[in-house]
Amino acid sequence: MVEVNFGTQRGRPFVLEKNRQLLAVRSHAGKNLTHTLCCESALSALEGCELLLHVEDADVQVFKLPLNADPSQRKAMLRKLPDVRFAGSVLMDPRTQEPVLYTENIFLKFTDSLKATQCLAILDELGLMIKQQVPYAANAFFVHHPDVQGIDICALTCDWLKRDEIEYCHPEMLRQGQRRAIHANQWHLKKTTVTYQVEIDASANVEAAHELAQGAGIVIAVIDDAFDIDHPEFAGEGKVVGAQNFDRRNAKQGPRPKNAFERHGTAAAGVACANGQDGASGVAPQASLMPLKLTKPLGSRAEADAFFWAADQGADIISCSWGPAEGHWADPSDPRHTQVFPLAASTRLAIEYAATKGRNGKGCVIFFGAGNGNECVDNDGYSSHPQVIAVGASNDQNRRSAYSDYGKALWCCFPSGDLQHPDPKFKPATLIPQTRGIRTTDLSGSFAAQTLPAYTDSFSGTSSACPGAAGIAALVLGVKPGLDREAVRQVLADCCDKIGHADDGPLGRYDENGHSHYYGHGRLNALRAVQMALADRSDTD
Structure with a gap:
């Protein structure tokens, strides 16, 4: 189980599950994922797979593996490709069995009482880099951690949300509308x-x-x-x-x-x-x-x-x-x-x-x-x-x-x-x-x-x-x-x-x-x- 909290500390966590039959593949920024996955090695790694979802703007594709496939082996093969940044499990909403994708973006909002210098100091303490300071809320940012990949980001954001200075904190979670x-x-x-x-x-x-x-x-x-x-x-x-x-x-x-x-x-x-x-x-x-x-x-x-x-x-x-x-x-x-x-x-x-x-x-x-x-x-x-x-x-x-x-x-x-x-x-x-x-x-x-x-x-x-x-x-x-x-x-x-x-x-x-x-x-x-x-x-x- 993986927990994500879209609310404040008092909000109810949103529970997701790993799905071993689904595989998410993300390319490096600026690389054409479609071309990457057409090479011989990628075709071998994705043999028998069904493309379920393509989020072009995030360079992510989600595949359904054949029933007899070894997910670990397929991931290892894809990770060796030079243009692939990440190949890993997909989180699933257990109620609807629909895939939920996460990106490296984290939405983080500090309490309104904090000064700008205090916000920046905490971001630096957490090792977070600013991607956007949002204009529609005070002390709110989209940030990313350069050393964190995969579902570890979900656990980290839940831990950070426990801090008194932080009002909201969750990964950017993408679902098909x-x-x-x-x-x-x-x-x-x-x-x-x-x-x-x-x-x-x-x-x-x-x-x-x-x-x-x-x-x-x-x-x-x-x-x-x-x-x-x-x-x-x-x-x-x-x-x-x-x-x-x-x-x-x-x-x-x-x-x-x-x-x-x-x-x-x-x-x-x-x-x-x-x-x-x-x-x-x-x-x-x-x-x-x-x-x-x-x-x-x-x-x-x-x-x-x-x-x-x-x-x-x-x-x-x-x-x-x-x-x-x-x-x-x-x-x-x-x-x-x-x-x-x-x-x-x-x-x-x-x-x-x-x-x-x-x-x-x-x-x-x-x-x-x-x-x-x-x-x-x-x-x-x-x-x-x-x-x-x-x-x-x-x-x-x-x-x-x-x-x-x-x-x-x-x-x-x-x-x-x-x-x-x-x-x-x-x-x-x-x-x-x-x-x-x-x-x-x-x-x-x-x-x-x-x-x-x-x-x-x-x-x-x-x-x-x-x-x-x-x-x-x-x-x-x-x-x-x-x-x-x-x-x-x-x-x-x-x-x-x-x-x-x-x-x-x-x-x-x-x-x-x-x-x-x-x-x-x-x-x-x-x-x-x-x-x-x-x-x-x-x-x-």
Whole structure:
């Protein structure tokens, strides 16, 4: 067993196990790991192995060894290769059997009362070298120890955390994230007759809100895999601002996709703020887009940097349609449904910085997709963070989408696509089929199948719901920019339509505070939100 503590001394350690059948291989910095592992010696060492994970930015690949392989022998063979820095065991989350990678980076935060000279003296005493002094928390650093490799770093960080001067201390732990997409018109914006001639009236009432506001002057930061910022729906002076790529190796490329698989961010950004010029309107078409490309695994240093960048570069709203891997939405026996996913201290502090220091102290309004596992959102350290707005998905029948996560932390819902639940009791059999999903932007140019502007009708999940909710926040701030983060959050609660169905059961009922585990405060109503903001007399804007 290996323990890692993402919290303070009083926090609960996160227990990991070594997996003898998995092998992590890391090359020296600047060396091409793919080329290294194609040589004859490496091919022999990896004979019969299956590549499970490649973290390009960290020069790490994870392989599954054949059942009859000798792990010690394979490691020894790989360690002899001149470009291989490390070959060793992989840590595994025993609850989900998913690999957890660690890097040489250590996140360490001293108590706020220490002076800078005292912090530096302790770092020197511990033999630690500074890689970054982070800007989103006091006395906080990413450091590394030049003489420590492998899982020894986990034990050391736990020991260092026992010191009274140290508040947080843990290795940079990387886990594969999951985009909050599932599968399919602008019915989410207004009452619509869809392609099979059925009238759908389950929108967030956005078209009506556009008579009063369209998000002018507001910046929505979308943190996601990549963005087609050359798409016509993101054209115009001041439309794209503060673009950044947090993938170290490809930073010069900017936020654009490097292949046709990096399309999730383009779709999410379109839902939030596409111009509506040719084929799809965003919820806030006059808002600016801050596209922040982040493809590194969860818990990385770059993840925290993205939140700080968004706040520091003037984002009003931050939208994140990703999070921990989750259980299969239709399989109640999937053990991943009960997985508790803690936040890395660096990410937590960066989120808190954006939520309290952003917008000149008014706070960035931060959204996360609740998740698509049909499971409790309260176990997700990202979506359940108290300074985050967790957004669920509702379907074209004014009900929770079958996959949408639920719980105390769920704040609201926004229209998105749905899947037919295999249990006939989940929905009455007399209901018409669901629409295919949300119409939004897709890759254009060299990555598109045609030269015309590209769109998709198949974007769905809480990946779509999250930027939709962020767009409504932009409409609110567009008419009342002086509202602080908490005031916007309350408007989004008070504006909701109390949707649901009689057979939802206890989780679908609204309590005395107007909150439901299935729907949060209900489905967002954009027109009502803007009207409430205009009626607010708490500021002079």
